[in-house]
Amino acid sequence: MLALLNAPYHHGDLRNVLLEAALIILARDGAAGLGLRDLARAVGVSPAAPYRHFNSRAALLEALAVTGFQRFTTAMNELAASGPVDRLSAMSRAYVRFALDNAALFRLMFSSELKRDNRPGLRRAADAAFGTLRQVNGGDTATGRIAALSAWTRVHGLVMLLLDGQIALQPGEDIDALISQISDQH
Amino acid sequence: MLALLNAPYHHGDLRNVLLEAALIILARDGAAGLGLRDLARAVGVSPAAPYRHFNSRAALLEALAVTGFQRFTTAMNELAASGPVDRLSAMSRAYVRFALDNAALFRLMFSSELKRDNRPGLRRAADAAFGTLRQVNGGDTATGRIAALSAWTRVHGLVMLLLDGQIALQPGEDIDALISQISDQH
DNA sequence: TGAGCAAGTAAGCAATGTTAGCATTGCTCA
DNA sequence: TGAGCAATGCTAACATTGCTTACTTGCTCA
Incomplete structure (x- = not known):
């Protein structure tokens, strides 16, 4: 895939970044509006990546x-x-x-x-x-x-x-x- | 589609039947487990039928x-x-x-x-x-x-x-x- | 009788959760 | 140093869902 802006392959601290972003989305859209794909998109990571951190x-x-x-x-x-x-x-x-x-x-x-x-x-x-x-x-x-x-x-x-x-x-x-x-x- | 047991094309009272079935599913699985397709299946009707009664x-x-x-x-x-x-x-x-x-x-x-x-x-x-x-x-x-x-x-x-x-x-x-x-x- | 309408069906689209398999990275230890 | 390995990322796919569109069916009533 394109390496946008030299984004490194490994995110570094994905779990915590996911949690923080999820808290923001949660506050904005409620629990119903919080999907894993959406979250991955918001963080700029592939849809399957969050599954490494949350089953x-x-x-x-x-x-x-x-x-x-x-x-x-x-x-x-x-x-x-x-x-x-x-x-x-x-x-x-x-x-x-x-x-x-x-x-x-x-x-x-x-x-x-x-x-x-x-x-x-x-x-x-x-x-x-x-x-x-x-x-x-x-x-x-x-x-x-x-x-x-x-x-x-x-x-x-x-x-x-x-x-x-x-x-x-x-x-x-x-x-x-x-x-x-x-x-x-x- | 197969006419199971001479099921009539028109259900007759689908809205109320849907509501009753939904209450049962709700009590069993909670709101998260209540889907329209699932409900239609439970009532024995096509997936699009409930949309005639609920937008x-x-x-x-x-x-x-x-x-x-x-x-x-x-x-x-x-x-x-x-x-x-x-x-x-x-x-x-x-x-x-x-x-x-x-x-x-x-x-x-x-x-x-x-x-x-x-x-x-x-x-x-x-x-x-x-x-x-x-x-x-x-x-x-x-x-x-x-x-x-x-x-x-x-x-x-x-x-x-x-x-x-x-x-x-x-x-x-x-x-x-x-x-x-x-x-x-x- | 047959026109029109309400209430079904079938088929398909976009999105989602989830999984499987592959690629890349960085750490560990000979 | 560098070989291997575990962790962590990616791509591609599947099943399922909500929802829409366009076609049928059968009842009602002029």
Whole structure:
């Protein structure tokens, strides 16, 4: 084939380049618009090249979801380390912000296309991500579990309904204010 | 083509048969496993036949989601009509039960593959479905809105985390009990 | 009766995921 | 140094999919 601009035969860091490009396409077109051929084209590589790094399209999506969980984890852990004062509400805000800032990625992380059961790597990443969240509310006591679940479900439901357009912020309404209003509600 | 078993040229009620078969395939394989050709095959009709009734695969998914919202609406309205006592908690239980009993359909209803913005029919169905939910909590006052949102987000978040396998019921735990515990939590 | 229309069929196009086999590169070790 | 080898890229092909176009079929009704 033509050697355009002296492009070297070996790309060098194709796996990471693929992942980065995939994140961009994901943010732009959603998971449905992310195909392996398309991705290869975007990176300037042959259609079969990505298969050296991802066994299938599902494997690519899984890898993306894993990096999503990893980023989510670091965001959560940073907050957990920052001090115990209002840690829960800070985590709630961070949870929502992460989801809204990474909408397509967040959806992919919870997508049914990735059956977490058969993917140990994904399950591990998800468990790590929510481990902090599970413990910040009183560990494993029965009441602590309920408290954690209640906070978690509120935030998660809020995020999902916002992402789906079922809920919209009212004009001038602040998302952080809404979060704390909902969280303070009985 | 071969006229298998004297199959008539015209099917008679193809649209509804397609929808029913699609619901079955959806429940079995999820939205990703639902293709038009596959569906046509399952119903015993040529690959192009479904296009007489649905302009595209997306249109079929939209129709499925609309019927999902309709079923959801009737489930909610039955409860709302049944009496004001503990109406909210009854709706919460029905919400969760519907979602768990119709997992794939519920996911499809909130799928990002269907951008609700550009689909007036879908938006109308969704609005109708959640209209009751929006009003049962005190209508459109500011505090009523927050109360409704708080209840709604808890239930929706619970459902989503359950469907995603992030939360699991503990051995012997009752889902209805969990719902009321979470709902009663501050 | 036969014109017209709704609802099927057949055939084919473009795109995709995936695989098989070949080519090139750079690392390792005698 | 240089021979071999594993990693990583490429080309070519296959099966399958969504979708379109153009032809049939059979029902309805003037």
